[in-house]
Structure formats: structure tokens, C-alpha cells
Amino acid sequence: ELLVQNYNIPFRQSHKIVALLVKNSEKPEDMLNKEKIEKCIFDVINEEIKISENIIQTLRKLDLCLERRISQGSPAEKEVRLNIQKLINNKKKLHNLFLKRLEMIGNASILRKKTIKNLIS
Structure with a gap:
């Protein structure tokens, strides 16, 4: 959702990015690695996007992530x-x-x- 909301990446591509990130992560912490996220974004949409450190910190706060889900x-x-x-x-x-x-x-x-x-x- 953050990729869609903050970086205007279409949902399906965002889903592919997250799937690739999960697939390429050996441990859960790898999924919060800024460089890995940016590489997966590039691999899927062939565009270089810099993820802000604030986004990474937001992802580390599970309660905040859950509360942002409003659907x-x-x-x-x-x-x-x-x-x-x-x-x-x-x-x-x-x-x-x-x-x-x-x-x-x-x-x-x-x-x-x-x-x-x-x-x-």
C-alpha cells in the first residue's frame, strides 16, 4: 500500500515487488532493507525509485502499519x-x-x- 500511495506504483506491480522482495529475502529483516526494496522496484518496473528512510521506519512499526489499513x-x-x-x-x-x-x-x-x-x- 505504501508503494501505491507514496510512489504511485500501480497495485499489481506493487504486489509483484513485494512478492519478489519476500522471495529474495533469507530472513524477515531483509524485507526492510532499503537497497533490496529499491532493487526489487527496479527489477519489476525498470525504474529507479529512492525509498525514503521514513517509509522504512514506518514499516518497522507493525501497529502503525495495521492502523493505516482502513479498507x-x-x-x-x-x-x-x-x-x-x-x-x-x-x-x-x-x-x-x-x-x-x-x-x-x-x-x-x-x-x-x-x-x-x-x-x-
Whole structure:
């Protein structure tokens, strides 16, 4: 996202850059190496772009990276809380439907027993 937002690199190319960076990194720290990032950018878009040190520092702060993700369903804390609340609400609805179904099964069982008793007698 930072490549798209800060350097106007199209999303698909940014995705290829990140994939190449991950592929060429032996350890996680390698993915935050300024020179490696710039090389991967050049390898994908054939253009030399200098990444600012601020971007590298931003990437090192996981909480900040997560909070910058604002799209629906993203891992930002706000989105996670919204999704949890939706799940809780759905759980309550499903539980109420389940209880209603149990009640209907119980009523059907009583009705069935009465019907069988009437047929036998």
C-alpha cells in the first residue's frame, strides 16, 4: 500500500515487488532493507525509485502499519472490532433461531404423541 500511495506504483506491480522482495529475502529483516526494496522496484518496473528512510521506519512499526489499513475487512483494530461485533450479533441471531427451532421440535413431538394416542384409541 505504501508503494501505491507514496510512489504511485500501480497495485499489481506493487504486489509483484513485494512478492519478489519476500522471495529474495533469507530472513524477515531483509524485507526492510532499503537497497533490496529499491532493487526489487527496479527489477519489476525498470525504474529507479529512492525509498525514503521514513517509509522504512514506518514499516518497522507493525501497529502503525495495521492502523493505516482502513479498507473494509482489513486487519486494523477498528475493522477487527467491527467484524467481532458483527459475529457476536450473528451468533445471537443464530442462537435465537436455534431456540425457536427447539421449541418447534418440542411442540411437534407433543402433537405427534397426541395424534398417535388418538389414532390408537
